[in-house]
Amino acid sequence: MPYVANLRTFIRVYDLGNMSAAGRDLRISAAVASSRISELEKHLGVRLFNRTTRSLKPTEHGDLFYKGATKILDTIEEVEGGIAEVTSSPKGSVFIAAPLGIGKKIIAPLVPSFKAKYPDVNVRLRLTDRKIDITNEGLNAAFVLGQLPDSEMRVRSLHNFERLLCASPDYIAKHGMPKDGADLHNHQCLLLRFPGLEEFYWTLQIDGKNIRHNLNSPMESDDGDVLTAWALEGCGIVNKTRFEVEDALASGQLVEILKDTPPTSIPFSCIFPHKRLQDPKTRLLIEHMVDGCKARLR
Numbered sequence: 001m002p003y004v005a006n007l008r009t010f011i012r013v014y015d016l017g018n019m020s021a022a023g024r025d026l027r028i029s030a031a032v033a034s035s036r037i038s039e040l041e042k043h044l045g046v047r048l049f050n051r052t053t054r055s056l057k058p059t060e061h062g063d064l065f066y067k068g069a070t071k072i073l074d075t076i077e078e079v080e081g082g083i084a085e086v087t088s089s090p091k092g093s094v095f096i097a098a099p100l101g102i103g104k105k106i107i108a109p110l111v112p113s114f115k116a117k118y119p120d121v122n123v124r125l126r127l128t129d130r131k132i133d134i135t136n137e138g139l140n141a142a143f144v145l146g147q148l149p150d151s152e153m154r155v156r157s158l159h160n161f162e163r164l165l166c167a168s169p170d171y172i173a174k175h176g177m178p179k180d181g182a183d184l185h186n187h188q189c190l191l192l193r194f195p196g197l198e199e200f201y202w203t204l205q206i207d208g209k210n211i212r213h214n215l216n217s218p219m220e221s222d223d224g225d226v227l228t229a230w231a232l233e234g235c236g237i238v239n240k241t242r243f244e245v246e247d248a249l250a251s252g253q254l255v256e257i258l259k260d261t262p263p264t265s266i267p268f269s270c271i272f273p274h275k276r277l278q279d280p281k282t283r284l285l286i287e288h289m290v291d292g293c294k295a296r297l298r
Helices: 002-016 019-026 030-044 060-087 100-117 169-175 182-186 224-232 242-251 280-296
Strands: 049-051 056-058 092-098 121-127 141-145 154-161 163-167 189-192 200-206 209-215 237-241 255-257 266-272
Touching (some): 002 019, 002 060, 019 030, 092 280, 121 280, 154 280, 237 242
Parallel strands (some): 092 141, 189 237
Antiparallel strands (some): 141 266
16 A cells, blocks of 8 residues: 555654654665655645755645545554454554653563554654653553643553652762752752753652742753663662662662652653544553553552
């Protein structure tokens, strides 16, 4: 089905804004991706993207075609999904995302057992701590840490993670133990921060109330694993889920601080588009991950 393959390529190029990135996602070369876009443009008689050596932007025709192409592929996937459900042999690719630390420790280890059950389903997992936009990034589902804004996405609640503040013994020996939340302003707090985020704060539980502390940091990153590595090197205090740092705590590499006023807990959820007919391979993967997460986090 060359035309369908061309549509899928167009949608990935549109979503990712880059021919090479789309090619990597689809396991094809950038040249093949470009050729497929050219075939579509020739068939339609219009240019779908304006290309330069440094950028690739959709044209007005490209924006219009994207809306129709996504509807076409959704319909094809629903029909194929219905057939796959009847035959019990789902096929195709499922694109999912998860936060780095928990994704490595929980989500990624569950993929092999899913693949063993459904060998014809390809799993494309992205691990990132940045905010995910499922629709614009062409994802089937995402596992998310944190409070969720109101949206049209469906949500499966998985767990409520306990969080804590911790630092290395070397850091505490050099800088002392913080006395309370206010004293954090006198310490080196390692912050998870993304482009465009103007302020950052940690919310601590104090006498039954949630108290917010706005913080500045000498070191920050958009990668939570980097913050953990810095904390292990004695660079400062980090705010993590207990699950992510339990091994380092057990070995004494990190020490919990301000135990009586810990950070507020954080929900862990799976979100996915609210479609009339859920694609079976996506539904099966979500159920597999939900069951695996709940078993791991009892």
